[in-house]
Amino acid sequence: MSGDKPADTPADGPADSPADNGLTALLRARFESAGPMTVAEFMAEALSHPRYGYYATRDPFGLAGDFTTAPEISQMFGELIGLWCAQVWGQMGAPDPVRLVELGPGRGTLMADALRAAAVMPAFRTALRVHLVETSPVLTAAQQRTLARAGPPLAWHRALEEVPAGPMLLVANEVFDALPVRQLQRGQGGWHERLVDWDAEAGRFRLVLSQRPLIDDSLPDPAGLAPGTIIERCPAGEALAAALGARLVRDGGAALIIDYGHAASGPGETLQAVRGHAYADPLADPGKADLTAHVDFARLAEAARSAGAAIYGPAPQGPFLAALGLAMRAERLTAGATPAQAEDIRAALHRLTAPEQMGTLFKVMAMTAGRLPPPPGFADSAV
Ligand code: SAH
Secondary structure, three states, rough: OOOOOOOOOOOOOOOOHEEEEEEEHHHHHHHHOOOOEHHHHHHHHHHOOOOOOOOHHHEOOOOOOEOOHHHHHHHHHHEEEEEEEHHHHHHOOOOOOOOEEEEOOOOOHHHHOOOOOOHHHHHHHEEEEEEEEOOOHHHHHHHHHHHHOOOOEEEOOOOOOHOOOEEEEEEEEHHHOOOOOEEEEEEEEEEEEEEHHHHHOEEEEEEOOOOOOOOOOOOOOOOHHHOOEEEEHHHHHHHHHHHHHHHHHHHHHEEEEEEEEEEOOOOOOOOOEEEEEEOOOOOOOOOEEEEEEEEEHHHHHHHHHHOOEEEEEEEEEHHHHOOOOOOHHHHHHHHHHOHHHHHHHHHHHHHHOOHHHHHHHEEEEEEEEOOOOOOOOOOOOOO
């Protein structure tokens, strides 16, 4: 997850030196025995190593953390998603039970707000079986605290495949951007994999290129692209989108994927590190900074469509939230608020929707199956 764009404030306190970092030592030892690793392997270890990984070791959200996400900015975000789910449940023919699944639920804030909003449709609330898919023990504990009195039955899983079969509504906010990306660079002989190796002299990790070009027909023809051009691929994201599409086709339902990224595939390097609300070097201190990359919505859409799902969007977050009634919700909340609270609501509204904030860079894509009409917020037919 990238969260909102970091402000230009430096990271809190002195950074730990790489020598103190258990993951640096571990990856260095691995490099010495097995040679360089792909950017995706490095990113996966930095985020998810069970002992030293970024998500395994901390709650990264909020002012004291590294970044802020939409549900942490305002309760309105999760509330509107909850109402979206309730409406789609109606479109699905109101199956009871229905699984409400969230991938990477962070602190559990979105789910708590969604469930509170869903209380306006008691039949929906009663039908709900909530499933949280989370790999981090620290965040699982945070979600358990947040959702302790939420109401519906709750279950935690480490992967989507563990969620039992059945009609489903799934939400994933800022999860796909945390899935590891490969980087490929156009070199003399075609596409070369970018690799991370250890620069012993400088005492830090650095990027190098694979000696041999890749043999992979699915990559774009390098002939028309300038040497040095970089493309990214997210195999885990594409596999997850395909699995989601297949599951929706099998069991019915819809999924809402919200993230920052681009609607059309194209060249460019987007891997970034954020630490203490400021950009950092992605290769320095693995496990201590959040690593993310832009989500390639076109490739996710293609993967899910190949599995038989219908795709809506991606729509920019600002207009999507506006279509769901964000301004009205803000007005309602403001009516009962103190002047300071009213100012917070106004600021949140701006941050979530303004084009130069999260309104354009962040996008929303829906997947459905079982001949559902266009879900709320997506006026047009499936593409
Ligand atoms: N959705 C939350 C949190 C976003 S941060 C919010 O909007 O605030 C990314 C979340 O995805 C974290 O909860 C992280 O632990 C989780 N995560 C990262 N990789 C994951 C994976 N492979 N499977 C499931 N969850 C993952």
